[in-house]
Amino acid sequence: MSSGDDFSQQSTSLLSGVEDDRSDDTPRQGGLGLGLLILRLALGLTMGAHGLQHLFGLFGGPGIGGFARMLETFGYHKQTTLLSWITGITEVGGGVLVIVGLFTPLAAAGLLGVAANAVYAKFHGGFFEGQGQGFELELLLGAAALSLLFTGAGPISLERNTPWRKRPLPLGLASLLLAAAAAVVVIVLTR
Template sequence: MPRTRAPRTHTAATATPAATSSGLLIIRVALGAVFLMHGAQKLFEYTIPGTVASFGEMGAPLPEITAPLVAVLEFAGGVLLILGLLTRVVAALLAVDMVVALVLVHAAAGFWVAEGGWEFVAVLGASALGLALTGAGSLSLDRPLLRGRAPAWLA
């Protein structure tokens, strides 16, 4: 007599590919929107000269170079995360951005963001690192353009 199997139930450990891709899309769009807005703030509200001055006051090295780089990375990186384009590379760069912000600016202020602490940059950095490790999922522009493969140096 042939064996019959019990119906398979899905748990967090056995999420469907569609659920995984949907979850990655939600994380990408939310994280991308936050980075996009912070980059836009640095570029258009504070302006580059204001962001350079702010970076200098915070003790960032070479603020004339790092401030514009960070502003553009956060703005363009946010757009690219939302689209799911070059996700692994962009997310890795944004994770580094958050580690530097944590170490140079936020660590000394303690944990709480209301006091200038590191809780918010830790969540942003961890989320970006997670995307760098997992990729964008199938609901992205990476899927058709890169076929889900990470660049060899990142894989």
């Protein structure tokens, strides 16, 4: 036997028993549930905290009146108080629903709509916050919400047995259209 044959037999014996038995055809997702929980917590807590700032002035936030004035500096000139309430309630409500994993595609659509409007409002200020207003945080929050539209909450959530968890793509696409429509309506009606 040559040394090449010895190597072939050694590498075969090293890999024996390592084959992935996929006879049950179930996907191997490893830490997907935990990863989605971490994503939901980060998005929900961040957006929820912003909502509490906007609604009640918590965490050094501006409250409704201050947020309405802030929206005016971003080019929103009509119905700013109403928009402040809608934004704050969407951030808090959507944040809570995303955290517990309930109605996740719809909650993520609301958060995506808020993030899309924030990106639109801050876009002229440049990407980085240090160079102007910056929209990098809002873009990242929007991307997290967009991801949850299509993945759903995952197995560590309250929506374990819902129809959209089994087939998240159709509701994800519908939720994306809802978020886009809401963002456009807000821009058209309030700017």
